[in-house]
Each structure stands twice: as C-alpha cells, then as structure tokens.
Amino acid sequence: MTVTENLSRAIKDVVGPKGWSTDADRIEAHVTERRGLWHGQCDIVVSPDSTDEVAQIMSICHDAGIAVVPQGGNTGLVGGGVPEGGIALSLARLNTVRSIDAANNTMTVDAGCILADVQAAAEAVDRLFPLSLGAEGSCQIGGNLSTNAGGVQVLRYGNARDLVLGLEVVLPDGRVWEGLKALRKDNTGYDLKHLFIGAEGTLGVITGAVLKLFPLPQSRETAMAALGNADNALALFQRAGHDSGDALTAFEYINRQSLDIAVTHIPGLKDPFEAAHDCYALIELSGPDGIKDALEQTLAGAMEDGIVDDAVIAASGAQGAELWRIRETIPEAQVNGGGSIKHDVSVPVSKVPEFLVRGQQIVEAEINGVRVVAFGHLGDGNIHFNLSQPEDTEGETFLAKWERVNRLVHDLVNDLGGSFSAEHGIGVLKKDDLKRYTSAVELELMQTLKQTLDPKGIMNPGKVL
Structure with missing residues (x-):
C-alpha cells in the first residue's frame, strides 16, 4: 500500500x-x-x-x-x-549509550549505535565488547542483532546473540516489549529475545539492547602461519586450542588465492613470506601478559612436527594490524579482481578440510580456470568460499553460472551437515535456499511465528520467508 x-x-x-x-x-x-x-x-x-x-x-x-x-x-x-x-x-538517530555498569559487565545501548562506538565506550571503562566485523565503523547494533552477526571473535565470545542479555522491541502493532534486563540468570518463562535476534526485522523493531562486556585483555598477540594444506590448518587449530585454551581469540583460514588477490589489488599490502604456500592461518591470542610465550611454543612445536612450514609473529601492534589487513581486505580486493560468486557457509570444524578440497573440485569441474578465494573463520567452521572469474572469461559469462554453482556448493555443505547461511542471513538472496534445505517442520514453525507476531505482514515483507 x-x-x-x-x-x-x-x-x-x-x-x-x-x-x-x-x-x-x-x-x-x-x-x-x-x-x-x-x-x-x-x-x-x-x-x-x-x-x-x-x-x-x-x-x-x-x-x-x-x-x-x-x-x-x-x-x-x-x-x-x-x-x-x-x-x-x-534507526540512525537512536544512537545513545544509555548506561554502562562496569561492575555487572553490561552496557545498555540504542539500536542505532555504531558498533565501533560501542566498542570504544566499553574500552573507556576498561572493558571489551568483543563483536568485531569488517563493517564495524558503519554497521549498527540493531542490524548486528537482527542478523545475528558473527565476525572474527566468535571462537571465543560467540555470535551476536551470545552477547545479549536483554532487548527492547517495538512490535508490529506499536506495543513495546521492555525486556532490558541485565541478568545472567532469569528463568521466567520463554526467552523471547531470541525470537528477534536473527529475524532480520521481520518480527519487530529492536530499539535497545543490554550487551555483555568482558575484561579488557592486557595483551593481544598475532601470528600468521604458512601451511601445506587445510588438514595442517585444522591440526594447528587443535594444537593452539589445547595449548592456549580460552586465550585463543581468533583462528582465520586464508588460501593462497586469497592472499594473492589481496596483495595484487590492495596498495601497500605485502606477502609476509618469501616463498608461496598452499594456505595460511591467522592466529590471535588475547589475555594476560605473557601469552606470547604460549604462541611461540605452539608454533615452534607445530614446525617441529611438520604441521607448519613457516611463521611470523607480530613484534608490535602495528605489525599485527598489517597481518589482519591481509584478511580484512580480501573482499575489497575481490571487487577489483572481476566478477565474484560468493558463499557464506559453515560446516563442522572437523569437516572444513574436506569441504575445501571437494568444493574446489566441484567448482573447477564446472568452470574452467575459476579462481577459488576461500577464507574465513576456521575456528567456528565458517568459510567464505568465494569464486573470482577466470582471467580469460567475461564477467557476464562467469556470473551466468551463479545459480548453478550456488546449488552445487550448497548441496555439498548440506551433505556435510553444514549451513548455507553462516553469518550473513537470508534476506532476499537465500529465500529459495531456505525452502530447499530447511525441513517442513522448521518452516511451519517460522511461518507460525510470523503470522502470530505480524498477522498483517507489514514487517520487512518479502524477506526470509
């Protein structure tokens, strides 16, 4: 209307x-x-x-x-x-940090607060809000929660929904659910906040949230390891987790094509290694002073056992930021590298190497000369399995394969017990996939929730369902 x-x-x-x-x-x-x-x-x-x-x-x-x-x-x-x-x-004008309770490790914010501003407000009281994304300088908390955003620290702190204690939500008819409780224990009926987190604005409007805060780490150490294959990346992840426990904050996988495309198209970016390797792991530990020793011991042991071919440990925060810049600029570099077919998928962590090998075989059989740009959060099983157009193929010809290749990759992910939408949501792009890979019971439950909360269908119509 x-x-x-x-x-x-x-x-x-x-x-x-x-x-x-x-x-x-x-x-x-x-x-x-x-x-x-x-x-x-x-x-x-x-x-x-x-x-x-x-x-x-x-x-x-x-x-x-x-x-x-x-x-x-x-x-x-x-x-x-x-x-x-x-x-x-x-929601941009709803941008106030309403309160911070450092003793309770919580902060209450408007939904329109920029993620980077929330991080800064937490740091000002010696606390950490750990949600961290490439778009953190412009994305807003309401959007982060509506899509259940992930990011690079899910391994240690969880997805966006794991960082929320309470919500304030305006329902489709204008009623307000005032659920801004700052409690870690509250078993008073259904946990309603999880209906709205990840619902992509189809059930109501999130206007405020109580967020969890954490102690600000005294030390943050970053390293990049060069590896011969994805199996070794998984082995290094398991070793780092065993050696460092909760100090392991991030463990990112980067294949060779990803590093090449970033170094080629991002000014000033350099390959940290003299020789080329099959893939790389970007590792971050955070915690008390002294964790660098644990990182050095893990990498030394992994090199002795033939898991790691080479490694660099950042000697300063600036060097650590340069290593992270490789990972963070891959999507930008892909834009400059021609047409892209992208997949935001997750599989059990133990299945990541199998997915990467079989996935590459599938897409190479379908598109001759395709460049597989695979990178992402190996520590939680979320891989951005992106394809860049072959250098001798027109973009339009390549992108005509989008639907076919998506289906092949998502079928593989489904066979491995994974998800075709790891952290970006459903929106318009993946509505057909939701119908294809989701059980009839799940779909019926979702439709029942939608009909109950939004019987007129006015909330973000045409999205998700």
Missing part, C-alpha cells in the same frame, strides 16, 4: 522536521544495496529519535497496512534491508 498524504502527515507529526525525508537523493541511499545488487523503492525515509516515536510510527503503519523496513547501517550482504514500497525506518 502507498503512503498517502494523510498518513505521511501523521508520520511527520510524530518525528518532526528532522525525522523524515522524501528527497530522491536521500531515499536512493536507503533503497540501494551497497554493492548495487538490489534496488528497491519507498515513499518516505523516517528517522525517529526515541523508542516512543518508533512505537507511534509502527501503530500508524499497522493500522493502515503500510510496509516497514527497519534499517541500520545498510551494510548487509543479502538484500535484507532493501524496501519494496512503504517506509524505510532508519
């Missing part, structure tokens, strides 16, 4: 002159996915600055049957925040 002049006036009255826009240029930024893969439309962008304003807007839209698409930093990768009519509900 189109937003009529009367409805538009009612919404404008709620948010005031600073809280709305019908300017075409401003709307464009809210209806276009950041990579340009999806483009939608909406009648008005609404930017409330309080939970009460969100509630009033939702009540108006519910009564009129107007679609509402909640938006954070618009950094999603599956088209989940692109509207197709109705209003785009930007």
Whole structure:
C-alpha cells in the first residue's frame, strides 16, 4: 500500500522536521544495496529519535497496512534491508549509550549505535565488547542483532546473540516489549529475545539492547602461519586450542588465492613470506601478559612436527594490524579482481578440510580456470568460499553460472551437515535456499511465528520467508 498524504502527515507529526525525508537523493541511499545488487523503492525515509516515536510510527503503519523496513547501517550482504514500497525506518538517530555498569559487565545501548562506538565506550571503562566485523565503523547494533552477526571473535565470545542479555522491541502493532534486563540468570518463562535476534526485522523493531562486556585483555598477540594444506590448518587449530585454551581469540583460514588477490589489488599490502604456500592461518591470542610465550611454543612445536612450514609473529601492534589487513581486505580486493560468486557457509570444524578440497573440485569441474578465494573463520567452521572469474572469461559469462554453482556448493555443505547461511542471513538472496534445505517442520514453525507476531505482514515483507 502507498503512503498517502494523510498518513505521511501523521508520520511527520510524530518525528518532526528532522525525522523524515522524501528527497530522491536521500531515499536512493536507503533503497540501494551497497554493492548495487538490489534496488528497491519507498515513499518516505523516517528517522525517529526515541523508542516512543518508533512505537507511534509502527501503530500508524499497522493500522493502515503500510510496509516497514527497519534499517541500520545498510551494510548487509543479502538484500535484507532493501524496501519494496512503504517506509524505510532508519534507526540512525537512536544512537545513545544509555548506561554502562562496569561492575555487572553490561552496557545498555540504542539500536542505532555504531558498533565501533560501542566498542570504544566499553574500552573507556576498561572493558571489551568483543563483536568485531569488517563493517564495524558503519554497521549498527540493531542490524548486528537482527542478523545475528558473527565476525572474527566468535571462537571465543560467540555470535551476536551470545552477547545479549536483554532487548527492547517495538512490535508490529506499536506495543513495546521492555525486556532490558541485565541478568545472567532469569528463568521466567520463554526467552523471547531470541525470537528477534536473527529475524532480520521481520518480527519487530529492536530499539535497545543490554550487551555483555568482558575484561579488557592486557595483551593481544598475532601470528600468521604458512601451511601445506587445510588438514595442517585444522591440526594447528587443535594444537593452539589445547595449548592456549580460552586465550585463543581468533583462528582465520586464508588460501593462497586469497592472499594473492589481496596483495595484487590492495596498495601497500605485502606477502609476509618469501616463498608461496598452499594456505595460511591467522592466529590471535588475547589475555594476560605473557601469552606470547604460549604462541611461540605452539608454533615452534607445530614446525617441529611438520604441521607448519613457516611463521611470523607480530613484534608490535602495528605489525599485527598489517597481518589482519591481509584478511580484512580480501573482499575489497575481490571487487577489483572481476566478477565474484560468493558463499557464506559453515560446516563442522572437523569437516572444513574436506569441504575445501571437494568444493574446489566441484567448482573447477564446472568452470574452467575459476579462481577459488576461500577464507574465513576456521575456528567456528565458517568459510567464505568465494569464486573470482577466470582471467580469460567475461564477467557476464562467469556470473551466468551463479545459480548453478550456488546449488552445487550448497548441496555439498548440506551433505556435510553444514549451513548455507553462516553469518550473513537470508534476506532476499537465500529465500529459495531456505525452502530447499530447511525441513517442513522448521518452516511451519517460522511461518507460525510470523503470522502470530505480524498477522498483517507489514514487517520487512518479502524477506526470509
């Protein structure tokens, strides 16, 4: 349904002159996915600055049957925040850190807070909020929770849902669930917050959250190991976990093609090793002073046993950041390397080497000369199994294989007991996959939840289900 002049006036009255826009240029930024893969439309962008304003807007839209698409930093990768009519509900003005309780290791924040700002606020009181993503300078907490974001420290701290104690949510009809409890033990009925975390804005609007904080590590040590194959990467991961326990914060896998494409297309980036190797592991330990000794012992032992071919340990924070820059710039480098077919998948950690070998065999049989850019969070089984176009193939010809290759890779992932959507969500991109790989019982439960909470279907319509 189109937003009529009367409805538009009612919404404008709620948010005031600073809280709305019908300017075409401003709307464009809210209806276009950041990579340009999806483009939608909406009648008005609404930017409330309080939970009460969100509630009033939702009540108006519910009564009129107007679609509402909640938006954070618009950094999603599956088209989940692109509207197709109705209003785009930007949470950007809900950006206050409401409170920090250092003794309780919690902070309460608005959903529109930028992730990097939340991290900085925690650090200011000698605490750590460990959610860490490549888009942390622009993504918002509400979006992180709505997609159950992962990132590079899931191995130690868990996904976004594991970092939340309470939520404040505006329901589709405008009622507010005030669930901002800062409790680690609370067995009073159903744990409702998990209905909204990972729901991609299809069940309600997250407006606030109580987040878990952790002690700020005294030391952070980074190393990169060069390896002969993915089996050795898994063996090194197991050894590092045994030797370092909870100090093992991140364990990232990078294949040779990933490093090559990053060094080729990112100015100033250098290969840390003189010789080329099949793959690499980026390792981070964090904790008390002295953990560098544990890292050195792990790598020395792994080299003696033939697991590691070579290794570098960062001598400073700056050197550690350079090693991380290799991992973090791979997606950017892929853009410069031509067309890409991407997969955000997870398998049991023990199955990662098998997935990488079989996956490469499958796609190479389908596309001659394809470049497999495989990297990601080996420590939690999440691999970004991306394909770059062959150097002698036109992008359009290569991308025509997208659907076919996706199906082959996702079938393999399913056979290995994995997930076709590890951390990016479903959105528009993976709706057909959800139907294909999800049981009828699961789908029916999801549809029942959607119908119960949003019977008019106004919340982010056309996404997930």
